[in-house]
Amino acid sequence: MITVKINGFEVKVEKDTTILEAANKIGIKIPTFCHDPRLRPHGSCRICTVEVKGGRNLPTACTTPVFEGMEVETESEGVVEARKEILDLLLANHPLDCLTCQQAGRCALQDLCFQYDVKESSYGGAKKEFEIDNSNPFYYSDQNKCILCGKCVYVCSQLQCTDAIGFAERGFPTHIATPFNQGLEESTCVSCGNCVSVCPVGALVPKSKEKFRYWETSPVRTTCSYCGVGCQMDLLVKDNKIVEIQPAMGPSNEGLLCVKGKFAYNFIGHPDRLKAPLIRKNGKLEEGTWEEAYELISSKIAEAKETLGPNSVAGLSSARCTTEENYLLQKLMRAVVGTNNVDHCARL
Numbered sequence: 001m002i003t004v005k006i007n008g009f010e011v012k013v014e015k016d017t018t019i020l021e022a023a024n025k026i027g028i029k030i031p032t033f034c035h036d037p038r039l040r041p042h043g044s045c046r047i048c049t050v051e052v053k054g055g056r057n058l059p060t061a062c063t064t065p066v067f068e069g070m071e072v073e074t075e076s077e078g079v080v081e082a083r084k085e086i087l088d089l090l091l092a093n094h095p096l097d098c099l100t101c102q103q104a105g106r107c108a109l110q111d112l113c114f115q116y117d118v119k120e121s122s123y124g125g126a127k128k129e130f131e132i133d134n135s136n137p138f139y140y141s142d143q144n145k146c147i148l149c150g151k152c153v154y155v156c157s158q159l160q161c162t163d164a165i166g167f168a169e170r171g172f173p174t175h176i177a178t179p180f181n182q183g184l185e186e187s188t189c190v191s192c193g194n195c196v197s198v199c200p201v202g203a204l205v206p207k208s209k210e211k212f213r214y215w216e217t218s219p220v221r222t223t224c225s226y227c228g229v230g231c232q233m234d235l236l237v238k239d240n241k242i243v244e245i246q247p248a249m250g251p252s253n254e255g256l257l258c259v260k261g262k263f264a265y266n267f268i269g270h271p272d273r274l275k276a277p278l279i280r281k282n283g284k285l286e287e288g289t290w291e292e293a294y295e296l297i298s299s300k301i302a303e304a305k306e307t308l309g310p311n312s313v314a315g316l317s318s319a320r321c322t323t324e325e326n327y328l329l330q331k332l333m334r335a336v337v338g339t340n341n342v343d344h345c346a347r348l
Contacts, residue, residue, distance in 0.1 A: 006072045019050055019061040019072055030074050031083070031112050033200050034149040035062040038254060039158055045149045047086050047112065051076045058082050084116050090147050091121035093128055094201075101145075103202035105214035109147060130175055135185035138263040139196045139206045143175040146203040152176060152195035159256060164189040176203075193262035197247050197255075209266070210243040221248060224261040228319045228326075229253065231261050242268055301337060310338035317344040 001012045006023050013022045018041065023030050033045035043060035050061045053071035058079060061072075073079065090109060098104055113119070130143035150167070153176060157163045164187045168177035178187035196204040219234040232250025235242045242265050247257040267273060277293035278285040304312045315333040317326045330342045 002066055002068045002070075004066045004068075004070045004072065007074055013066060016065050019052075019059070019064050019066055019070075020048060022066050023061065023072075023074060028074060030061045031108075031115070032062060033108055033147060034151055036151055036155070036198060039151070039154045042150065042154070045086075045147070047083055049079060049082050049086075050074050051079050080116065083112070084118055087113055087116060087118040088121050088123065091118065092123040092125065094121075094147070095144055096120065101202045102205050102208070103199075103214075107202060108200035126172065128175075133183050135183040136189065136191060137207070138191050138259065139193060139204055141176070141184060142203050142205070143177075144203075145201050146176055147201055148174060148176070149200060151198045151200065152204060155194050155198050160190075160192055160194050162188055162190055162192075165195065191259040191263070192257065193259065194247070194256050197257070197262070206244060206263070208243060210238070210241065212238045212243045217243060219246070223250075223322060224253075224257065225320045226258075226260040226264070228321075228323060230322065231257055233257060233261055235265075305337065311341060313337050313339055314341035314343065315339075317342065319344070 002015055002017070003010060003012050004019075004022050005011075006019070006026065006028055009026055009028070011022055011026045013025060020030055020032070020035065030048050030050065032048045034043070035041060035048065041062045043063040046060055048061040049058040050064075051058055051073040052064075053073075061074070087109070091113070094109065095101075098107075098110055101107070104110065128144045132144075133141040148167075153166055156165055164184075165176050165178055168175055168181065178184060178189070193206070196206055199205075214236070217236040217238045220237055221232065221234055224231040224233050229252050230250065231253035232248035234246045234248050236244040236246060245257070245262055245265055247253060247255050247262070249255045276287040277290060279288040279292060279296060280286075301313055313333070315329050315337075317329050321329075326344070333339055333342050
């Protein structure tokens with residue numbers, strides 16, 4: 001273990017721990033744009049620069065390993081000035097449409113400009129004028145708002161393993177693009193939306209049917225029902241209606257979702273969705289109570305067992321159920337009904 005001092009507080013950490021990880025261990029927050037604990041650190045945004053006693057420059061906290069006796073200041077005068085300069089440079093190329101930007105309230109650039117009192121850029125000159133890529137059915141890409149942190153590129157390549165996007169050109173025209181700039185629709189993008197989930201600004205934004213602000217929503221943690229993997233997700237709810245879905249750090253998905261989990265949620269509030277069991281009465285399906293439904297199911301199973309034997313009954317399960325629910329169904333069929341006729345179709 002190595003002893004490090006950060007902002008006057010001592011902390012013991014393992015060898016090869018970064019300054020950022022050591023600071024997080026004692027609750028000291030260092031701002032980041034490009035960092036994600038699931039990705040290999042690359043320090044491209046440099047907003048996490050800190051001051052190390054005896055050092056000649058300001059290293060990035062996300063890439064710099066600690067050493068025995070290291071003393072770090074995360075909010076010294078030099079560090080604050082450096083972060084202000086970085087924000088100043090970013091704003092020089094960033095549209096200042098925060099009043100109408102869909103990402104307002106969930107924008108890291110907006111939050112840090114507020115924290116360090118950066119209202120506008122002191123630099124003039126050319127502005128980015130990229131055409132918005134609207135070809136994907138679930139989200140759009142606005143490279144005029146991109147800060148080139150690279151999180152979308154590395155999530156796509158290192159975690160999703162699709163390699164649909166990358167850095168194009170050099171210098172001022174640098175932007176995130178698909179191969180040959182053919183657009184998202186013509187690329188290998190599988191519309192998982194994981195790039196959208198990690199974008200710290202408004203460059204990648206879902207195409208939402210609802211108008212909302214993030215501070216108007218409340219997160220509800222749940223399990224995705226589309227397959228048996230058990231991905232964890234947060235439903236963002238406004239006025240008892242789901243307006244967006246964010247992946248959660250569950251043990252089976254580690255903050256990732258597929259296209260269904262991320263975008264296919266409008267069925268939840270669809271007017272045609274069944275909200276009560278349907279029971280056939282006089283040849284016509286009518287809504288009934290769950291008590292009536294269970295009573296009918298129980299009586300039909302008992303009747304089938306008595307007249308035709310337990311093997312006349314079968315249980316069909318679904319990947320849309322949780323592992324626990326599927327376990328209960330097979331237990332019901334084997335232990336209560338007395339049959340091994342249990343099947344399941346993963347193709348729904």
